[in-house]
Amino acid sequence: MVWFLQAAAAPALMALAAGAAISALAIRLCAAPVETAASAAAVLVGTDEHELDADDPGNLGGPHLRSARMVRHGAALSADLVALSTAGAAVGLLLGVPVLAAEGIITVLLALGVAMLAAAAAAVVPHRGRPGLERAALQLGGIIPAVLGGAAAVAAAALWIPSRYKDLRFEDVGLENFTDPAITGGTPTPRTELEPMIEQALTDMGQWVSQTDESQYASAFLDVLTLYSVTPNVVVAIALGLGVLSALALAQLLGGAGHRFGGSVLRAARTSRTGGALGITAGLGSTALLAAGGIALLVLVTAVLNVLAAGVPSLALALLAHAGLGALIVAAACAGPLLAPVLADRPEAAVGLRNAAAAAATGPRGVMLLSGLLTALAALGPVVSALQLAPRAATIWEDRSLHALTPSALPLLGGIALGVLTVLLVTSAVLDGARRLGANAVVETRASLLEGRGRAELGELAEMVRRAAAPALVVAVLAPIVAGFGLGPAALPGLMIGVALTAAGLGLWMIGAASTLENAAAVIGSGRYGGRGSWGHSGALGGAVLTGTLRAAIGAVALPLLLTTSLVSALAVSAVVGLSTDGTSHFLRWGVAALAIIVALTCWVIAATAPEVDLEDGEAELSTPLFARADDAPADTLAAMDWEVGDEDVERTPARARGKRRRGAADDDGRAPEDAKD
Structure with missing residues (x-):
C-alpha cells in the first residue's frame, strides 16, 4: 500500500x-x-x-x-x-x-x-x-x-x-510550494523563493523568538524556521x-x-x-x-x-x-x-x-x-x-x-x-x-x-x-x-x-x-x-x-x-x-x-446476568467432595472427647501444641497467656 x-x-x-x-x-x-x-x-x-x-x-x-x-x-x-x-x-x-x-x-x-x-x-x-x-x-x-x-x-x-533540510525531496510528495498562511499569507509560494530568506533569518533566531507570541500563526512560523536548522x-x-x-x-x-x-x-x-x-x-x-x-x-x-x-x-x-x-x-x-x-x-x-x-x-x-x-x-x-x-x-x-x-x-x-x-x-x-x-x-x-x-x-x-x-x-x-x-x-x-x-x-x-x-x-x-x-x-x-x-x-x-x-x-x-x-x-x-x-x-x-456455577453449600453428597479436601474429616463428637489431661500428657505435649493451648486459654478468659498460667 x-x-x-x-x-x-x-x-x-x-x-x-x-x-x-x-x-x-x-x-x-x-x-x-x-x-x-x-x-x-x-x-x-x-x-x-x-x-x-x-x-x-x-x-x-x-x-x-x-x-x-x-x-x-x-x-x-x-x-x-x-x-x-x-x-x-x-x-x-x-x-x-x-x-x-x-x-x-x-x-x-x-x-x-x-x-x-x-x-x-x-x-x-x-x-x-x-x-x-x-x-x-x-x-x-x-x-x-x-x-x-x-x-x-x-x-x-x-x-x-x-x-540539509532544504535538500529533502518535497516535489515528490506535492510539497514544492509553501501554503501555510503563517508563511505566505495565503498565497502558494515556491520553496526556492523563500528558502534564502529563511536561511538569512536563521542567523538571528533570537530576534524572531522575542518578537513573536504563542499564537497559532506565530508558532507555525517559528516551527518552519526551526525545521530548516535541523x-x-x-x-x-x-x-x-x-x-x-x-x-x-x-x-x-x-x-x-x-x-x-x-x-x-x-x-x-x-x-x-x-x-x-x-x-x-x-x-x-x-x-x-x-x-x-x-x-x-x-x-x-x-x-x-x-x-x-x-x-x-x-x-x-x-x-x-x-x-x-x-x-x-x-x-x-x-x-x-x-x-x-x-x-x-x-x-x-x-x-x-x-x-x-x-x-x-x-x-x-x-x-x-x-x-x-x-x-x-x-x-x-x-x-x-x-x-x-x-x-x-x-x-x-x-x-x-x-x-x-x-x-x-x-x-x-x-x-x-x-x-x-x-x-x-x-x-x-x-x-x-x-x-x-x-x-x-x-x-x-x-x-x-x-x-x-x-x-x-x-x-x-x-x-x-x-x-x-x-x-x-x-x-x-x-x-x-x-x-x-x-x-x-x-x-x-x-x-x-x-x-x-x-x-x-x-x-x-x-x-x-x-x-x-x-x-x-x-x-x-x-x-x-x-x-x-x-x-x-x-x-x-x-x-x-x-x-x-x-x-x-x-x-x-x-x-x-x-x-x-x-x-x-x-x-x-x-x-x-x-x-x-x-x-x-x-x-x-x-x-x-x-x-x-x-x-x-x-x-x-x-x-x-450471565449464568454462573453455584458455589453455595448445597446437598451434602455434592458440596462436600467438590468444595473440601479429601483429608478434611469431620471432628469427633463431644461425647467421644477426653477432657481429662494428666500431668504426664502435658509434659509430652510438643511446644507448638502447648502454645496453642495457652493461646486458647487466654482467648477464653480474656487474659494474657502469662496471667492464664498464673
Missing part, C-alpha cells in the same frame, strides 16, 4: 490499522477468560489438589491449557503483530511526510524492510547452545539479529537521507537508534524477571514458604520496579527526541513514531524467544532447554508493548493538528472545549481521567468473566475426576466468553466517542495519553509478575524450598494462576487496547471537530455520548 499510494496511503493505513487493532483486542479479550479457566482446571485442581503435572494424561485440565497456550502464542500473537506493524507504518507515514517529505516514506519502508530481514536472520541464527548455556544461546539468537538490524537501519538512514539524516538515524536501544534495554530488564533461577524468581519462591500471599507480594514488588524502569525509558526517549526536534512538536512526534519502528525491528528479531516456550515446553524436551525457554517471551512481549506505546503517543499528532486548525466555536465554553490544550483545561484533564477509567473498566470486565469461567472450570474438573470421566467438558465456554468480551470491547471502542462528544474535542488527547500510559504501565507490570510467579512455582516443584505438596508449592501455584490471569486480562490486552483507543481517536477527530463547529446543537452531541454510554451499560448488564 505504501509502495503504490505513497503519501496518500496514510489514511487507508490508519483505517487498516484500526481494524487490525480492534480485531486483536477482540481476540485477546476472548482468550483471557479461556486461559484463566484452563489454568484453574489444570493447575488449581490437577496440580495443587491432585499433584499431577500439567502434561500428565490424568490431568483433565491439561488439554484446555494447551489449547489456551496455542491461542496465546498463535492467533493472538499474530493479531498483535499485524496491528502493531500497520499502526507503526500508518502513523510514521502520516507524521513523517509533512516534515520530512519523501524521506518520511523512505524511513517507513526502511524500517519495515529491516524488520523483515531481522526476522529472516533470526530464522538462521542458532538458538540452541551447549548444555548449561541454553539460555545464553537463546538470548543471543534474538540480540544478534536485533543489533545487526538496528545498525543497518541507522546506517541506511544516515547515508540515504540528505544532511539535520534530517542525523535526527532520523538517532530516533531509530533510540528505539532499538530502548527496546534492547527493556528486553534485558524483563528477561531477568523470566529467568528461572534469577534473583526475582528465587526471592518469590523462598517467600512462598511463609504463605502464598507473601510470595505474590515479593513477585509483584520486584516486577513493579521493572515496569517503572520501562516507563523511565519512555521518558528518556521523549526527552532526547524533544531536544533533537529543536522543540518543533510535529517533528518530535514524527521522530517518536520512528523510534517505535526501531523497537519493532527488535521485536521482529526476537522471533525465536517469542516462540521458544511453545516449542520447548513439552515433556520430551531437555531440562536445560525447558528452563531456558521458560518465560523467554517476556522480554520480547515487553518490547512489542513499548513499540505500541511509542506509536500510540505519536498518534497525538493528527488529533492535535485537527484541534489547532479547527475554526472558532460560537460560544466561549465550546471554543475552550475545542482549543484548550493546557494542563489546566478541564476537558483535557477529564480526558486523562476517562482514559484511566477506560483501562479499569476493561480490566474489570475481563476479570469478572475470568472469575466466572474459572469457577465453572474448577467445579467441572472436580466433578469429572470424582466421576472417573476421561475429560472435563466445558460446554458453556463459548457463550460465557462472548458475554465476557462484549462489554470490554464496546467500552474500548466507544470511549473516544464519549470523550469527544461528551467532554469536548479537547478531551481526546487526554484520553489517548491516559489509556496509553495506564495500559502500558500495568501491562509491563503484569507481564513480568506472571513470568516471575510461574517460574517460582516451577522452582519449588523441582524440589527446592519444600518441593511438591508443600505449603510453599501450594501458595506459589495459586500465585501463578492469579498473576497469569492478570497477565491475560491486563498485560496481553494492553497493546491492542492502547492502539485501538489511539487509532479510533485519530480517525474520529474530524467528525468530532466538524459537529462542534458547524452549528450542530450541543444537545445532539451530548445525546451521541449518552447513547454510547447506554450501549456500553447494556452490554455490561448482559455480561453481569
Whole structure:
C-alpha cells in the first residue's frame, strides 16, 4: 500500500490499522477468560489438589491449557503483530511526510524492510547452545539479529537521507510550494523563493523568538524556521537508534524477571514458604520496579527526541513514531524467544532447554508493548493538528472545549481521567468473566475426576466468553466517542495519553509478575524450598494462576487496547471537530455520548446476568467432595472427647501444641497467656 499510494496511503493505513487493532483486542479479550479457566482446571485442581503435572494424561485440565497456550502464542500473537506493524507504518507515514517529505516514506519502508530481514536472520541464527548455556544461546539468537538490524537501519538512514533540510525531496510528495498562511499569507509560494530568506533569518533566531507570541500563526512560523536548522539524516538515524536501544534495554530488564533461577524468581519462591500471599507480594514488588524502569525509558526517549526536534512538536512526534519502528525491528528479531516456550515446553524436551525457554517471551512481549506505546503517543499528532486548525466555536465554553490544550483545561484533564477509567473498566470486565469461567472450570474438573470421566467438558465456554468480551470491547471502542462528544474535542488527547500510559504501565507490570510467579512455582516443584505438596508449592501455584490471569486480562490486552483507543481517536477527530463547529446543537452531541454510554451499560448488564456455577453449600453428597479436601474429616463428637489431661500428657505435649493451648486459654478468659498460667 505504501509502495503504490505513497503519501496518500496514510489514511487507508490508519483505517487498516484500526481494524487490525480492534480485531486483536477482540481476540485477546476472548482468550483471557479461556486461559484463566484452563489454568484453574489444570493447575488449581490437577496440580495443587491432585499433584499431577500439567502434561500428565490424568490431568483433565491439561488439554484446555494447551489449547489456551496455542491461542496465546498463535492467533493472538499474530493479531498483535499485524496491528502493531500497520499502526507503526500508518502513523510514521502520516507524521513523517509533512516534515520530512519523501524521506518520511523512505524511513517507513526502511524500517519495515529491516524488520523483515531481522526476522529472516533470526530464522538462521542458532538458538540452541551447549548444555548449561541454553539460555545464553537463546538470548543471543534474538540480540544478534536485533543489533545487526538496528545498525543497518541507522546506517541506511544516515547515508540515504540528505544532511540539509532544504535538500529533502518535497516535489515528490506535492510539497514544492509553501501554503501555510503563517508563511505566505495565503498565497502558494515556491520553496526556492523563500528558502534564502529563511536561511538569512536563521542567523538571528533570537530576534524572531522575542518578537513573536504563542499564537497559532506565530508558532507555525517559528516551527518552519526551526525545521530548516535541523539535520534530517542525523535526527532520523538517532530516533531509530533510540528505539532499538530502548527496546534492547527493556528486553534485558524483563528477561531477568523470566529467568528461572534469577534473583526475582528465587526471592518469590523462598517467600512462598511463609504463605502464598507473601510470595505474590515479593513477585509483584520486584516486577513493579521493572515496569517503572520501562516507563523511565519512555521518558528518556521523549526527552532526547524533544531536544533533537529543536522543540518543533510535529517533528518530535514524527521522530517518536520512528523510534517505535526501531523497537519493532527488535521485536521482529526476537522471533525465536517469542516462540521458544511453545516449542520447548513439552515433556520430551531437555531440562536445560525447558528452563531456558521458560518465560523467554517476556522480554520480547515487553518490547512489542513499548513499540505500541511509542506509536500510540505519536498518534497525538493528527488529533492535535485537527484541534489547532479547527475554526472558532460560537460560544466561549465550546471554543475552550475545542482549543484548550493546557494542563489546566478541564476537558483535557477529564480526558486523562476517562482514559484511566477506560483501562479499569476493561480490566474489570475481563476479570469478572475470568472469575466466572474459572469457577465453572474448577467445579467441572472436580466433578469429572470424582466421576472417573476421561475429560472435563466445558460446554458453556463459548457463550460465557462472548458475554465476557462484549462489554470490554464496546467500552474500548466507544470511549473516544464519549470523550469527544461528551467532554469536548479537547478531551481526546487526554484520553489517548491516559489509556496509553495506564495500559502500558500495568501491562509491563503484569507481564513480568506472571513470568516471575510461574517460574517460582516451577522452582519449588523441582524440589527446592519444600518441593511438591508443600505449603510453599501450594501458595506459589495459586500465585501463578492469579498473576497469569492478570497477565491475560491486563498485560496481553494492553497493546491492542492502547492502539485501538489511539487509532479510533485519530480517525474520529474530524467528525468530532466538524459537529462542534458547524452549528450542530450541543444537545445532539451530548445525546451521541449518552447513547454510547447506554450501549456500553447494556452490554455490561448482559455480561453481569450471565449464568454462573453455584458455589453455595448445597446437598451434602455434592458440596462436600467438590468444595473440601479429601483429608478434611469431620471432628469427633463431644461425647467421644477426653477432657481429662494428666500431668504426664502435658509434659509430652510438643511446644507448638502447648502454645496453642495457652493461646486458647487466654482467648477464653480474656487474659494474657502469662496471667492464664498464673
